[in-house]
Every structure is written in structure tokens, then in C-alpha cells.
Amino acid sequence: MPGKMRRFKSSLLILVVAVAALAQTASEKPSVDVRRVGARLQCQCGCKDSVATCSMLECHFSKPAKERIAQMQAVGMNDEQIVQAFVRDYGIAIYLAPPNAFGWIVPYAVAGLGMALCLLFVRKYYKPKPMADLGVIDVDDPELAKYQEQIEKDTANLD
Amino acid sequence: MIIAITCVIAIVVIVFVLGVRPKDLPEPEPVSPFAHLDERKAAIYENLRDLQFEYRVGKLSDDDYQLTKKDLQKELAAVMAEVDRVKLQLQAGRGQAPPAAAVKVPTKAAVKDSLTCPHCNARFEQELKFCGECGKPMKAVRA
Amino acid sequence: MENLGSLAILLAFCLALYATAACVIGRLKSKPFLLVSGERAVYGIWVLIATASGILVYSLITSDFRFAYVAEHSNRSMPALYKYAAWWGGQEGSLLLWSFLLSTYTSVVVFTNRRKHRDMMPWVIGVLTTIQSFFLVLNNFIANPFQMLAVDKLITSVPDGNGLSPLLQYPAMAIHPPMLYLGYVGFSVPFAFAIGSLITRQPGDAWIFTTRRWTLVTWLFQSTGVMLGAAWAYHVLGWGGYWGWDPVENASLLPWLSGTAFLHSVMMQEKKGMMKIWNIVLVSATFFLCILGTLLTRSGIVQSVHAFARSDIGKYFVGFLALGIAAVIFLILDRLDYLKSEAQLESVISRESSFLFNNLILLASCFAVLWGTLFPVISEAISGDKISLDADWYNRLMVPIGLFLLFLTGVGPLFAWRRTSAESLRRNFMYPGIASVVLVGALIAAGMRHFYALISFGFCLFVALTILIEFYKGAKSIGAKNQMNLLRATIELTHRNTRRYGGYLVHMGIVLAFIGFTGHAFNQNEVKELNVGDSMKVGTYELRMVNLAQGDEANYSWHRATMAVSKNGEMLGTLEPEKRFYTASKQGTSEVGIRVRPNEDLYLNFGGMSDDNQRAVIQAYVFPLVSWIWIGTLVVIFGTLVCLVPSKIKLQYARTEVVGYARKNATVQK
Numbered sequence: 017m018p019g020k021m022r023r024f025k026s027s028l029l030i031l032v033v034a035v036a037a038l039a040q041t042a043s044e045k046p047s048v049d050v051r052r053v054g055a056r057l058q059c060q061c062g063c064k065d066s067v068a069t070c071s072m073l074e075c076h077f078s079k080p081a082k083e084r085i086a087q088m089q090a091v092g093m094n095d096e097q098i099v100q101a102f103v104r105d106y107g108i109a110i111y112l113a114p115p116n117a118f119g120w121i122v123p124y125a126v127a128g129l130g131m132a133l134c135l136l137f138v139r140k141y142y143k144p145k146p147m148a149d150l151g152v153i154d155v156d157d158p159e160l161a162k163y164q165e166q167i168e169k170d171t172a173n174l175d
Numbered sequence: 176m177i178i179a180i181t182c183v184i185a186i187v188v189i190v191f192v193l194g195v196r197p198k199d200l201p202e203p204e205p206v207s208p209f210a211h212l213d214e215r216k217a218a219i220y221e222n223l224r225d226l227q228f229e230y231r232v233g234k235l236s237d238d239d240y241q242l243t244k245k246d247l248q249k250e251l252a253a254v255m256a257e258v259d260r261v262k263l264q265l266q267a268g269r270g271q272a273p274p275a276a277a278v279k280v281p282t283k284a285a286v287k288d289s290l291t292c293p294h295c296n297a298r299f300e301q302e303l304k305f306c307g308e309c310g311k312p313m314k315a316v317r318a
Numbered sequence: 319m320e321n322l323g324s325l326a327i328l329l330a331f332c333l334a335l336y337a338t339a340a341c342v343i344g345r346l347k348s349k350p351f352l353l354v355s356g357e358r359a360v361y362g363i364w365v366l367i368a369t370a371s372g373i374l375v376y377s378l379i380t381s382d383f384r385f386a387y388v389a390e391h392s393n394r395s396m397p398a399l400y401k402y403a404a405w406w407g408g409q410e411g412s413l414l415l416w417s418f419l420l421s422t423y424t425s426v427v428v429f430t431n432r433r434k435h436r437d438m439m440p441w442v443i444g445v446l447t448t449i450q451s452f453f454l455v456l457n458n459f460i461a462n463p464f465q466m467l468a469v470d471k472l473i474t475s476v477p478d479g480n481g482l483s484p485l486l487q488y489p490a491m492a493i494h495p496p497m498l499y500l501g502y503v504g505f506s507v508p509f510a511f512a513i514g515s516l517i518t519r520q521p522g523d524a525w526i527f528t529t530r531r532w533t534l535v536t537w538l539f540q541s542t543g544v545m546l547g548a549a550w551a552y553h554v555l556g557w558g559g560y561w562g563w564d565p566v567e568n569a570s571l572l573p574w575l576s577g578t579a580f581l582h583s584v585m586m587q588e589k590k591g592m593m594k595i596w597n598i599v600l601v602s603a604t605f606f607l608c609i610l611g612t613l614l615t616r617s618g619i620v621q622s623v624h625a626f627a628r629s630d631i632g633k634y635f636v637g638f639l640a641l642g643i644a645a646v647i648f649l650i651l652d653r654l655d656y657l658k659s660e661a662q663l664e665s666v667i668s669r670e671s672s673f674l675f676n677n678l679i680l681l682a683s684c685f686a687v688l689w690g691t692l693f694p695v696i697s698e699a700i701s702g703d704k705i706s707l708d709a710d711w712y713n714r715l716m717v718p719i720g721l722f723l724l725f726l727t728g729v730g731p732l733f734a735w736r737r738t739s740a741e742s743l744r745r746n747f748m749y750p751g752i753a754s755v756v757l758v759g760a761l762i763a764a765g766m767r768h769f770y771a772l773i774s775f776g777f778c779l780f781v782a783l784t785i786l787i788e789f790y791k792g793a794k795s796i797g798a799k800n801q802m803n804l805l806r807a808t809i810e811l812t813h814r815n816t817r818r819y820g821g822y823l824v825h826m827g828i829v830l831a832f833i834g835f836t837g838h839a840f841n842q843n844e845v846k847e848l849n850v851g852d853s854m855k856v857g858t859y860e861l862r863m864v865n866l867a868q869g870d871e872a873n874y875s876w877h878r879a880t881m882a883v884s885k886n887g888e889m890l891g892t893l894e895p896e897k898r899f900y901t902a903s904k905q906g907t908s909e910v911g912i913r914v915r916p917n918e919d920l921y922l923n924f925g926g927m928s929d930d931n932q933r934a935v936i937q938a939y940v941f942p943l944v945s946w947i948w949i950g951t952l953v954v955i956f957g958t959l960v961c962l963v964p965s966k967i968k969l970q971y972a973r974t975e976v977v978g979y980a981r982k983n984a985t986v987q988k
């Protein structure tokens with residue numbers, strides 16, 4: 017009987033643990049707002065991810081951090097104030113800069129550079145009078161005429 | 176046990192890799208010195224076909240069609256000229272062998288066999304569809 | 319067993335080195351025996367790696383937990399399919415898969431070309447076996463899959479393994495990584511041929527003709543792999559998206575983008591003999607992006623939600639990349655004269671220019687994604703600032719680029735090769751142009767105000783119409799000539815030029831996928847904690863929880879909500895989102911409930927239990943048009959398969975005859 021009881025208790029315990037694990041996944045799916053702020057804070061659990069992207073289950077840092085962000089947002093603090101609060105508590109190392117202008121400029125600069133290269137290419141290879149230097153100008157040109165018959169014959173059964 | 180298997184595998188691999196017999200040498204496919212020119216020619220014919228089709232379905236204006244067609248024909252002529260040039264070069268390089276074969280022909284010129292070109296009377300060792308000398312069809316027009 | 323596996327990969331490594339040396343030396347010194355021996359070594363490598371893979375798979379299937387790899391990535395209660403899939407579930411196994419696929423490809427290349435391209439093949443094999451050697455170094459010395467669990471030098475086993483990451487225990491996941499890898503590895507072949515052709519200065523474009531199918535097949539694998547990944551994210555991750563611009567996702571997209579650019583730009587070389595340098599650059603870039611992709615997935619250099627592995631394997635990849643890129647740059651610079659363009663541009667308004675643009679945009683998007691992926695790393699290295707780029711950043715950057723690309727998809731085929739007069743343009747642009755303007759006007763009148771969505775729908779209609787008109791005009795012409803009905807004529811038309819019309823089908827698939835992407839602008843979502851009997855609203859749907867259950871399975875325990883879905887009072891059925899908790903790996907996953915309809919998906923995710931453990935957190939999303947992404951993908955796959963069918967018409971033309979050579983009629987095969 018006690019054995020049965022213990023088995024019952026231990027299975028209950030497993031169940032409770034499982035339920036607890038399930039329960040906290042609710043906070044693993046933070047709202048868009050929490051994710052936005054969380055992305056600017058480095059998770060301190062050693063994972064190198066941001067608070068928003070830390071994928072560790074039961075993370076001792078990112079989970080409470082996300083809850084704290086949600087609470088701060090609930091009392092009406094804006095993104096900057098929340099980040100400031102975290103920096104005050106954990107030091108500047110926690111701060112992740114938002115994407116700066118550099119991140120924007122480079123892709124467009126490269127696209128522009130590519131555009132310039134394309135234009136250069138067009139300029140280099142563009143021949144306004146394409147046939148000028150091919151040496152053959154008209155159909156009755158001897159070079160073409162020589163092969164005209166063969167060409168006509170081959171093109172006749174093109175399709 | 177495991178050592179034995181290991182040795183066997185290693186030996187099998189080495190024998191397989193190193194035991195190349197003369198009869199294992201592959202006979203390479205003959206490569207024509209014109210392969211790349213033929214490729215080019217095929218590509219231009221393909222372009223011509225596409226052009227003709229696009230014109231027929233009305234995607235092209237008349238002017239575009241005529242101009243591009245002429246361009247393509249000229250490119251084709253240029254490729255054919257290059258083929259002839261390479262051919263001459265080859266003949267020069269190989270001494271007089273192919274011309275000699277051609278010279279023999281007139282003695283049998285009257286015989287219109289399948290080995291002799293009906294247009295230029297060049298003679299070849301094997302049956303060809305198109306003459307290797309003048310490029311015209313070897314067989315009389317069937318149609 | 320384990321010794322046999324280790325021996326097999328070690329021997330394979332020696333053989334790979336031997337094959338490289340044999341081919342290169344045999345070629346330089348003209349020793350045919352050495353060349354054949356090198357080719358045999360290639361087959362030998364395949365047999366050995368296949369043996370090693372077989373041993374690994376066997377130990378996975380039989381749950382031999384003496385293997386560290388098996389203990390880490392498998393467990394007893396996993397279904398057999400996932401035990402097999404555990405082959406690529408971890409670092410060591412997936413690198414072995416890379417090696418195995420590469421050796422398979424190399425063997426096929428060697429076999430199919432055993433009598434062809436004798437001049438170039440030794441170099442091709444040399445390049446492939448060099449890549450093979452690199453991966454075998456990793457297999458042997460860095461990430462050996464045959465490491466055993468041992469205590470005091472005594473091999474032991476554990477009673478049960480950790481199990482495959484539950485996120486990977488999903489049917490699509492059993493084929494998604496091999497698909498992607500088939501794509502990654504496959505680009506090695508065109509790359510090797512390009513380098514072989516460059517080294518031996520082959521006249522003509524033999525490498526392009528030879529690898530055309532390889533490239534297409536590889537591209538097909540890559541596209542399928544990318545989209546399977548998206549489908550997996552949508553169905554399994556439970557965050558309701560199919561694409562999160564995660565570094566690993568980006569890694570699979572990068573070679574796809576440059577590979578697509580390559581597929582288009584080879585046409586310039588085939589048709590006109592232009593862009594030779596560019597094509598070599600593109601195929602090399604694609605190959606190196608594939609290696610980079612493997613690096614990103616495997617090294618954890620860039621942090622990712624699903625970075626599967628974190629190790630110091632990165633520096634080997636970086637070294638390999640640096641050496642390879644340097645070698646290719648040197649080769650290209652050394653042989654610039656050989657790569658001289660044969661033709662000129664006849665007109666600025668022509669198909670050629672549209673290809674230039676297509677390449678520019680594809681590569682710009684490729685660079686933008688690459689930049690976004692590496693920027694956090696670069697930035698931290700340079701300024702010390704840690705930066706994180708979120709999906710919004712990518713979306714803002716990529717949406718305009720994507721739309722422009724969509725536009726080019728429609729416009730490109732309307733330009734004729736060489737020159738296109740205003741008259742021709744007017745003919746081709748008029749109807750699709752008018753129709754799309756009308757559509758956009760109608761959508762605005764209907765109250766749609768989303769700028770990008772309006773543009774996207776307009777372009778989608780434009781492109782779709784141009785493609786349909788292309789088919790219709792061609793079919794009509796053929797039908798009139800051969801007395802066929804329109805359907806037969808369409809099939810005939812496609813069969814006559816499978817590459818072109820297959821290509822149009824692929825474009826059509828892209829349009830359909832874009833319709834799906836555009837739906838993203840109208841997503842709706844709602845999160846609520848519900849108890850049995852409670853209800854919530856999302857979009858036009860009403861959801862009521864009718865049951866909340868929990869239970870245990872061998873592998874996991876679960877919570878499941880049964881939600882009754884109704885719309886305007888009309889009952890539509892029930893959905894059962896589920897949350898699973900895998901006991902072996904202590905990870906949770908979602909089994910989302912989706913009501914799939916062509917116009918919109920209703921997507922329910924069981925987020926978890928509320929803090930007081932009384933109510934279930936239900937995340938409900940409405941995703942308009944999302945199904946079109948999957949439909950579009952299927953069309954893309956179908957179109958690519960059509961491209962692979964040989965064209966019916968093989969143009970016969972006289973092959974230049976050389977007396978003494980066997981004569982054959984050349985055929986133009988497309």
C-alpha cells in the first residue's frame with residue numbers, strides 16, 4: 017500500500033513538474049512589445065542571445081526579464097526607460113544597440129555600386145551600330161552570301 | 176577479428192585503386208576540334224528558331240525581327256567562316272592527306288556512290304550526311 | 319563496429335588525398351593509369367563513406383548507446399523514422415551526411431563523364447576531392463561520429479539517450495535537412511566544372527552545357543529545402559510565422575538567391591557568349607555561400623533561435639573559405655583573357671539588360687541578407703557595439719527589393735533578345751498593364767490602403783497575365799498550324815521548349831507565393847486565457863473552448879484544448895491545438911490546430927497554462943492567403959521538373975565533319 021501510494025505521489029510529482037513546465041511556456045511566447053524591448057537586452061545566462069531570442073527553457077535570466085519588461089510596460093514606461101532601468105541594474109554590458117544607420121546604408125550602397133557596375137558594363141559593351149565592326153554589312157555581302165544557302169536550308173526546317 | 180577485417184578492407188581498397196590494367200583505360204569519346212564552334216552554331220540556330228516563333232506569335236515588331244534575324248545570320252556566317260579557317264589549318268597541319276583522298280576521287284567521279292559528294296565530288300572513307308569539303312548534303316535531295 | 323566506422327572514414331580521407339594528387343599529377347604528366355586510379359579512388363571513397371554512414375544509421379536504429387552520438391541524439395521510444403533522421407540531427411552526423419552526399423555526387427560525375435571531357439575531368443575530380451578531403455578532415459579529426467562513451471578507457475553505454483530535439487520530430491523535418499544538403503552539396507559540381515574549364519581553358523561553354531541539369535536539380539532541391547523549412551516553422555514552431563530571418567534560415571536562402579542569379583545569367587552565355595567572368599564568379603559565390611551556410615548552421619558564430627550546434631568548428635570553415643576564395647580570385651585574374659566576352663549589347667532595351675537587372679537585384683538581396691546575418695558579428699568586432707537585427711529590419715529592407723524582383727519577373731520575358739522597339743513593348747505591355755492598374759484602382763476603391771500590398775497585388779496580376787498571354791499566344795499559333803485544341807497545343811508548346819515554358823511555370827509559382835507573402839500585411843492575432851466554456855474572437859471567427867485535456871505518451875506528455883470554431887453564428891468545426899512536453903529532452907513543442915482555406919488560415923496555438931494553472935493560454939491567428947505560398951511552391955517544383963524534361967524538338971544540324979572522326983548528328987538539347 018505505501019508503495020502504491022509512493023508511486024501515485026511520484027507520478028503526481030511528475031505531472032506537476034510537467035504542468036509547471038507547460039505553464040511557464042506561456043511567458044515564453046512574449047508579446048511583440050516585449051520582444052521588441054527584449055531584443056535590445058543581452059541575455060545574461062551565457063547564451064549570447066538577446067533576452068527576446070534566448071531559447072533556453074526555464075532560463076534564469078530571460079524569463080524573469082521578460083516578465084519584468086511586461087510589468088514595466090503595463091505601468092506605462094516606454095522602451096527607452098525600460099532599457100535604462102535594466103542598464104542601471106546590470107551595467108552597460110547588457111545593452112544591445114538598435115540597428116544603426118550603418119546597417120542600412122551598406123546594403124543600399126552595395127546595390128548602388130552594383131547599379132554603377134551594370135551601367136559601366138552596358139557602356140563598355142554597348143555598340144550603337146552593332147554591325148559596324150563585324151565586317152559584314154548587307155545580305156549580299158560576300159561573306160554572308162557564301163553561307164546564305166546553307167543557312168537558309170538549315171533554318172527552313174527550324175520547327 | 177576486427178584487425179583481420181580491417182586489414183582485408185584496407186587491402187581490397189588498395190588493390191582496387193591501384194590495380195589498373197591496360198584494358199581498364201577508358202577509350203575517350205572522339206573530340207571534334209569543331210565542338211565548341213558547333214555548340215555556338217547550335218545556339219545561334221536555337222536563337223533563330225526562338226526569334227521566328229516570337230515573331231509569329233506577335234511579340235515582335237517587324238523591324239525588330241528583320242534586324243535581329245540579319246544579326247543572327249551574320250553571326251552564323253562568322254562561325255561558319257571560322258569553321259572553314261580551322262579546317263584549312265587542320266589540313267595544312269596534317270600535310271596532304273585529306274586533299275589526297277579528294278584528288279583520288281575524279282577517277283571514279285562517274286560513280287555516284289554514297290561515299291562521294293554529288294556537289295564537289297570529294298570522296299570519303301565513310302558514309303556522311305553532309306560533305307566534309309563543301310558542306311552540302313551528300314545525298315540527293317530526297318523530298 | 320565502431321572501429322570499422324572510424325577506419326572507413328580514415329581510409330576515405332587518405333583516398334581523397336590520393337585521388338586529388340593522382341588526378342592532378344596524372345593530368346600534368348599525362349599518365350592515363352594514374353588518372354584511372356584516381357577515378358577509382360572516388361568510387362572507393364563512396365563505398366567507405368557509405369559503410370561508415372551505414373554503421374552510424376545501424377547503431378541509431380538499434381539504439382546502441384555506447385556511441386556518444388547515439389546517446390545524445392536518439393532514445394529508445396523514438397519512432398524508427400526519427401531514429402533514422404537522427405543521422406542529421408547533430409553536428410557529427412550531419413557533417414557525415416555532407417561527406418556522403420558529396421561522394422555520391424562525385425561518383426555520379428565520374429561515372430557519367432568517364433569517357434567525356436578527358437581534358438578537363440581530372441581537374442573537376444581534383445576540385446571535388448579537395449572539398450571532400452576538407453569535410454573528411456572534419457569527420458575524422460574534429461567531429462567524429464564514432465566517439466564512444468567510456469569510463470576509464472572502458473567502453474560503456476547509457477540506459478537511454480537524450481532523444482532527438484522534439485522540434486525536429488516532425489515528418490517534414492525528416493526530409494528538410496537532406497533536401498537542403500542535397501542543394502548545398504550539389505552546387506559543388508557546377509563549381510568544380512567551372513574551375514576545371516577555367517584551369518584548362520576549354521574552348522566554348524562545355525562546362526555550362528554539362529552542368530545545366532545539375533544546376534537545375536540542385537536548385538530544385540534547394541528551393542524545396544528552403545520551403546520545407548518554412549512549412550516546418552509554420553506548422554511546428556507555433557509562433558505563427560513561416561520565415562523569421564533567422565541566421566540559419568538566411569543561410570539556406572543565400573545560395574538560393576545567388577544560384578537563381580546564376581541560372582538566369584548562364585542564359586546570356588549560352589545564347590550570346592557574354593558574361594563569362596560573371597558566371598564563374600556567380601557559381602563560385604554560390605558554392606562558397608553553401609559552405610558559409612553550413613558554417614552558419616554548424617558553428618553558432620551567429621546566434622540563432624535554432625542554432626543546432628555551438629563549437630569551434632568555425633575556424634576550419636573560415637580557413638577553407640579564405641583559401642578557396644583566394645584561389646578562385648587568382649584563377650580568374652590569371653585567365654581574364656580566356657574569359658573575354660564574344661558579343662556586344664545591341665541595344666540598351668533588350669533581354670540582356672533585363673538579365674543584368676535581374677542579376678543586380680538578386681545579388682543585392684543576397685548581399686542584404688548576408689549583411690544582416692553577419693552585421694552583428696562585424697559590428698561587435700569593429701565597434702564593440704552589440705547589435706541585434708530583428709525581422710522588421712529585414713522586412714523593411716527586403717520587401718521593396720522583393721517587389722522589384724517580382725516586377726522584373728514579369729517584365730524580363732517581354733523584352734526580346736538583342737533589341738526591343740517601343741512598338742514591340744507596347745504590344746506586350748498594354749493589356750497586362752491596364753489590367754493591373756484597374757485591379758489596383760479597384761482595391762483602393764474597396765478600401766485597401768496598405769501601400770506595399772497594393773503594389774504587390776498589382777505586380778502579381780501583371781506577371782501572371784504576361785505568363786498566361788505567353789502560353790496562350792504560343793498555343794494558339796501551334797494549335798492553328800497543327801489543328802489541335804488549345805489544351806493539347808499548350809502541352810505541345812511546352813514540350814517543344816521545356817526550358818522556356820517550364821521557366822514560365824516557375825515564375826507563375828513565384829507569383830502565387832508572392833500572393834501568399836502579401837497576405838502577411840493583413841495578419842490578425844489575439845491571445846487570451848480561456849477556461850472550458852469561455853470564448854474569444856479573432857478576425858471574423860468566434861472560438862469557444864469545449865474541452866481541456868491532458869495525458870501522457872511514451873515519449874511526451876500533452877495538454878490539449880478542443881476549440882469550437884464558428885463564424886457569424888454558423889458552426890465550422892473544431893480545432894485541437896496541443897502542447898507537448900518531451901520527457902527525454904525536457905523541451906516543449908506545439909501541435910498547432912490549423913483550419914486551412916484558400917483565402918485564409920485560422921491558426922490556433924496552445925501557448926501553455928496560465929500562471930494559476932487554471933486556464934489555457936490560446937493564441938489565435940488569422941493568416942490570409944498563406945496557403946498560396948505552399949501552392950506556389952508546388953508550382954515551382956512542377957515547373958522545374960518540366961524544365962528537366964528534354965525538349966521534344968531536337969534541332970538537327972550538320973556537325974562539322976573531320977575526316978576520320980566518328981560522325982554524329984548534333985542535337986540541341988534543352
